Amino acid sequence: MxxxxxxxxxxxxxxxxxxxxxxxxxxxxxxxxxxxxxxxxxxxxxxxxxxxxxxPGLIDLHTHVYWGGTSLGVDAEMISRRSGTTTFVDAGSAGAGNLPGFRKHVIEPSVPRILAYINISFPGIFGFSKTVMVGECADMRLVHPHECLRAARENLDIVVGVKARIGAKAGGNSGMAPLILAIEVADALGLPVMAHIDTPPPSQREVLQVLRPGDVLTHCFRPFPNAPIRADRSIREEVLAARERGVFFDVGHGYGGFSFDSCRVMMEQGILPDAISSDVHVLCVDGPAHDLLAVMSKFLALGMPLNEVIRATTQNAARALRREELGTLRVGTYxxxxxxxxxxxxxxxxxxxxxxxxxxxxxxxxxxxxxxxxxxxxxxx
The missing domain is CATH 2.30.40.10 (Urease, subunit C, domain 1)
Structure with missing residues (x-):
């Protein structure tokens, strides 16, 4: 029966x-x-x-759903009900200092599945709102690889990788250091990193040069500066090289991470995103990102084939997570x-x-x- x-x-x-x-x-x-x-x-x-x-159940590879525990978090169950998303992947809202609270108070009671990239910064994303914006990697005293490694090892059933947010906004003058440490922790765990980049420094070239096959570049179609394209509509060599060696390209729409212009140029030259994700958080939940379904609809409007849009939110997202029992309707899977x-x-x-x-x-x-x-x-x- x-x-x-x-x-x-x-x-x-x-x-x-x-x-x-x-x-x-x-x-x-x-x-x-x-x-x-x-x-x-x-x-x-x-x-x-x-x-x-x-x-297969939709997977949003980049979200912020530590609702009530961080200032940027939104309610996964609310977003799930309006978008049909069955798995949310939180992209570094929590670090070693507050991952246990995220687990107990949000992840475990949640109806939709929640997995997490652990933030290389001990407190996670702690100062993110319309009025307060403090990058969690701006002070290297907060970037503690030993604590990150310990907390990740204790929660490997939910931790899918290590998140580093770098750039002038998220990392201040810390440059590449948070990402280098995140890669070292991820290497010890046998897991990927997800790299956020905002405005330089560092440059997108510097970030892409250190990412390994299977690591995730989020905000892959971001606008100027650190866009993947030049003014003459050509794709930067470092972007093509990273793609060739297996760096995973994730949309991560959010409040500042996605441009129609960058996306059109990339798609016209045959580069589709590996994963479509919303980066939904408190600043973009009412627009421009809204939720995963809204971002999927944008890619359909841009001409991406329906089956490829679904692949990017099921099979490919599961592959990025290295949990291919998700993102499929094979008999015997979730x-x-x-x-x-x-x-x-x-x-x-x-x-x-x-x-x-x-x-x-x-x-x-x-x-x-x-x-x-x-x-x-x-x-x-």
Whole structure:
């Protein structure tokens, strides 16, 4: 007896090269069967999703969801209900000093899954708001690799890597030092780093030169300065070299990390993002980023194929996390799925520099499945 069957949806699962009408059954918190017509009598609950898409549960690779414990955190459950996101990856909100609180008070009670990059800075991102902005890596006394390594080792079930935010805003005069230490900790753990870069110094060239295959460059399509493109519309050599050796390119939209202009040039020259993520936090939750679904809709408006948009928020994101049991509907894996539909009606998308992109369609989610259980969204079926 299955716990739940989603019937009649267009199943799009890039991890299995599936794009066809199928039923999806769940049992004991896992994906149990994919087939053209699974008898409804064999399930405790059935949802008719005909005319809609069913994907692996959406993964937002870059978020800030330490709500109540940090000034930039937003409520993952609220964002999940409006976007169909089943897994949130917090990108360094917590460091060694407050990761236990993040775990106990937010991660463990949460319905959607929350994983975390641990911040190389001991207090995590502690001063981030409209009125207070203090970079956590600006004072190297806070950047303590031994404490970061200890806390990560004690929480390897939730820690997926080490985050370093560098640049004039996040790192002040610390330059490359926080990232170099983050890479050293990540190397000891056998995990990747996620590197944030804002305004120079350091330069994007300096950052990319030290990233290893599998490490994540977030804000990969950021605007000037430290944009991936030159004024003549060419892509910088260091960007191409990093891509060639396997550095993972993550969108990380946020409040300052994504430009339509940079994105167009990169896509026109054949470089798609590996992962599409929102970098949702208190300054961008009401725009311009909003949530993962809104950022996915922007990429559709920019001409990225639907199946590649889904790949970038399922299979690829899971690969970046080195947890490929996520981001798939393979039988026996986590019973997470997102139901999507394409809605008509004009929408205006805005990037971080204020450019407006108009589109006639956008994605919405009328429901999702987490651990084999139906979870209604704000647009519930």
């Amino acid at each position: 299955y716990d739940l069957i989603l019937k009649g949806g267009r199943v799009i699962d890039p991890s299995q090269n599936i794009d066809e009408t199928l039923d999806v059954a769940f049992a004991d918190g896992k994906v149990a069967e994919l087939a053209p017509d699974i008898p409804a009598t064999g399930a405790k609950a059935v949802r008719d999703v005909s005319g809609r898409m069913v994907t 019973g997470d799925a997102t139901v999507l539909e394409m809605r008509s009606g004009g929408v205006e998308h805005v990037d971080v520099v204020g450019e407006v992109l108009r589109a006639e369609q956008h994605l919405a989610s009328p429901g999702m499945v987490i651990a084999g259980a139906w979870c209604p969204t704000d647009d519930a079926l």
